[in-house]
Amino acid sequence: MKSPCNDICTIDRPSGLCVGCGRSLSEIAEWGSASPGRKREIFSLLPGRMEQLTAKPKR
Template sequence: MVQSPCVRNCCLDTDDVCMGCGRTITEITGWHHAEPAEKQAICQRAAERMQQRRHNIMLRVARQSGTNDSN
Protein backbone atom coordinates (compact mmCIF):
# COMPACT_ATOMS: atom_id res chain seq x y z
CA MET A 1 0.00 0.00 0.00
CA VAL A 2 1.35 3.42 -0.98
CA GLN A 3 1.09 6.01 1.79
CA SER A 4 -0.37 9.39 0.97
CA PRO A 5 2.21 12.20 1.01
CA CYS A 6 -0.33 14.42 2.79
CA VAL A 7 1.18 16.27 5.77
CA ARG A 8 -2.13 17.87 6.84
CA ASN A 9 -0.89 21.31 5.83
CA CYS A 10 -3.22 21.87 2.88
CA CYS A 11 -2.89 25.19 1.13
CA LEU A 12 -3.04 25.50 -2.65
CA ASP A 13 -0.79 27.90 -4.53
CA THR A 14 -1.83 29.80 -7.66
CA ASP A 15 -1.14 26.69 -9.78
CA ASP A 16 -3.47 24.55 -7.61
CA VAL A 17 -0.54 22.65 -6.11
CA CYS A 18 -0.61 21.89 -2.39
CA MET A 19 2.16 23.75 -0.59
CA GLY A 20 2.24 21.03 2.08
CA CYS A 21 2.66 17.86 0.01
CA GLY A 22 3.29 19.01 -3.56
CA ARG A 23 0.32 17.27 -5.17
CA THR A 24 -1.97 18.96 -7.66
CA ILE A 25 -5.65 19.32 -6.83
CA THR A 26 -6.40 16.62 -9.42
CA GLU A 27 -3.91 14.25 -7.80
CA ILE A 28 -5.36 14.94 -4.35
CA THR A 29 -8.96 14.35 -5.37
CA GLY A 30 -8.11 11.23 -7.38
CA TRP A 31 -5.84 9.64 -4.77
CA HIS A 32 -8.37 7.14 -3.38
CA HIS A 33 -9.21 5.80 -6.84
CA ALA A 34 -5.63 5.61 -8.13
CA GLU A 35 -3.87 2.28 -8.60
CA PRO A 36 -0.68 1.68 -6.57
CA ALA A 37 1.58 2.37 -9.57
CA GLU A 38 -0.15 5.70 -10.18
CA LYS A 39 0.13 6.57 -6.48
CA GLN A 40 3.88 5.93 -6.69
CA ALA A 41 4.07 8.22 -9.73
CA ILE A 42 2.06 10.90 -7.90
CA CYS A 43 4.42 10.69 -4.92
CA GLN A 44 7.43 11.03 -7.21
CA ARG A 45 6.01 14.07 -9.01
CA ALA A 46 4.98 15.65 -5.70
CA ALA A 47 8.49 15.16 -4.28
CA GLU A 48 9.99 16.75 -7.40
CA ARG A 49 7.63 19.72 -7.09
CA MET A 50 8.54 20.20 -3.44
CA GLN A 51 12.24 20.03 -4.27
CA GLN A 52 11.76 22.64 -7.01
CA ARG A 53 9.75 24.84 -4.61
CA ARG A 54 12.57 24.69 -2.02
CA HIS A 55 15.13 25.50 -4.72
CA ASN A 56 13.10 28.51 -5.90
CA ILE A 57 12.77 29.78 -2.33
CA MET A 58 16.53 29.48 -1.79
CA LEU A 59 17.17 31.44 -5.01
CA ARG A 60 14.73 34.15 -3.98
CA VAL A 61 16.35 34.46 -0.54
CA ALA A 62 19.82 34.60 -2.09
CA ARG A 63 18.74 37.36 -4.49
CA GLN A 64 17.16 39.35 -1.68
CA SER A 65 20.20 39.07 0.56
CA GLY A 66 22.42 40.08 -2.38
CA THR A 67 20.24 43.13 -2.91
CA ASN A 68 20.48 44.03 0.78
CA ASP A 69 24.28 43.68 0.76
CA SER A 70 24.68 46.24 -2.03
CA ASN A 71 22.89 48.99 -0.06
Protein backbone atom coordinates (compact mmCIF):
# COMPACT_ATOMS: atom_id res chain seq x y z
CA MET A 1 0.00 0.00 0.00
CA LYS A 2 1.31 3.42 -0.97
CA SER A 3 2.09 5.91 1.77
CA PRO A 4 -0.41 8.76 2.18
CA CYS A 5 2.51 11.20 2.39
CA ASN A 6 2.17 14.07 -0.07
CA ASP A 7 5.36 15.94 0.88
CA ILE A 8 3.57 18.52 3.03
CA CYS A 9 5.35 17.46 6.19
CA THR A 10 4.28 19.92 8.87
CA ILE A 11 3.05 18.86 12.29
CA ASP A 12 0.09 20.70 13.77
CA ARG A 13 1.29 21.23 17.35
CA PRO A 14 -2.09 21.10 19.14
CA SER A 15 -3.19 17.85 17.51
CA GLY A 16 0.20 16.27 16.83
CA LEU A 17 -0.93 15.36 13.31
CA CYS A 18 0.71 16.07 9.98
CA VAL A 19 -1.26 18.73 8.12
CA GLY A 20 -0.37 17.07 4.81
CA CYS A 21 -1.52 13.50 5.46
CA GLY A 22 -3.22 13.46 8.87
CA ARG A 23 -0.95 10.85 10.46
CA SER A 24 0.68 11.14 13.87
CA LEU A 25 4.45 11.01 14.18
CA SER A 26 4.24 7.46 15.54
CA GLU A 27 2.09 6.37 12.58
CA ILE A 28 4.55 7.96 10.16
CA ALA A 29 7.43 6.15 11.89
CA GLU A 30 5.70 2.76 11.85
CA TRP A 31 4.44 2.96 8.26
CA GLY A 32 7.37 1.14 6.64
CA SER A 33 7.06 -1.89 8.91
CA ALA A 34 3.28 -1.87 9.46
CA SER A 35 1.20 -4.80 8.28
CA PRO A 36 -1.28 -4.26 5.45
CA GLY A 37 -4.09 -4.41 8.00
CA ARG A 38 -2.50 -1.73 10.16
CA LYS A 39 -1.95 0.47 7.11
CA ARG A 40 -5.64 0.13 6.21
CA GLU A 41 -6.54 1.02 9.79
CA ILE A 42 -4.41 4.17 9.66
CA PHE A 43 -5.78 5.07 6.22
CA SER A 44 -9.35 4.78 7.51
CA LEU A 45 -8.66 7.46 10.14
CA LEU A 46 -7.21 10.03 7.78
CA PRO A 47 -10.32 11.56 6.13
CA GLY A 48 -11.82 12.53 9.49
CA ARG A 49 -8.53 13.87 10.75
CA MET A 50 -7.97 15.93 7.63
CA GLU A 51 -11.46 17.35 7.96
CA GLN A 52 -10.69 18.38 11.54
CA LEU A 53 -7.35 19.91 10.56
CA THR A 54 -8.81 21.95 7.70
CA ALA A 55 -11.75 23.12 9.84
CA LYS A 56 -9.41 24.73 12.38
CA PRO A 57 -9.26 28.52 12.22
CA LYS A 58 -5.99 29.73 10.75
CA ARG A 59 -3.81 31.91 12.98
